[in-house]
Amino acid sequence: MTSxxxxxxxxxxxxxxxxxxxxxxxxxxAILLAVARGARRFSEIRASVPGLSDRMLTQRLxxxxxxxxxxxxxxxxxxxxxxxxxxxxxSELMASLQPLVHWGLRWHGQLDQQRSAx
Numbered sequence: 001m002t003s004x005x006x007x008x009x010x011x012x013x014x015x016x017x018x019x020x021x022x023x024x025x026x027x028x029x030a031i032l033l034a035v036a037r038g039a040r041r042f043s044e045i046r047a048s049v050p051g052l053s054d055r056m057l058t059q060r061l062x063x064x065x066x067x068x069x070x071x072x073x074x075x076x077x078x079x080x081x082x083x084x085x086x087x088x089x090x091s092e093l094m095a096s097l098q099p100l101v102h103w104g105l106r107w108h109g110q111l112d113q114q115r116s117a118x
Contacts, residue, residue: 040083
């Protein structure tokens with residue numbers, strides 16, 4: 001019996017692992033979700049992710065920008081405005097994560113119900 005994953009070769013497996021590690025870094029998925037939900041400015045993103053420091057937000061935004069998932073846009077006003085948005089790759093990633101959100105709601109919700117019933 002096959003697992004349904006035998007068509008994934010070693011190179012694809014490495015790319016998958018790199019992708020999971022990028023979005024699995026602490027705060028990365030929360031930042032992507034904040035931007036996907038409409039946060040554009042640094043302060044809006046920080047306010048959307050409780051516990052996230054300015055330093056860590058800056059670091060993660062740079063990583064996500066370098067990975068092509070968010071785009072940093074500088075508006076030459078006085079003072080300078082910096083905004084962030086999902087790129088096409090970032091939007092596709094967020095769409096692909098929706099089944100994971102549903103999985104989490106289903107399975108973590110069941111675990112929570114089992115714990116409270118105990």
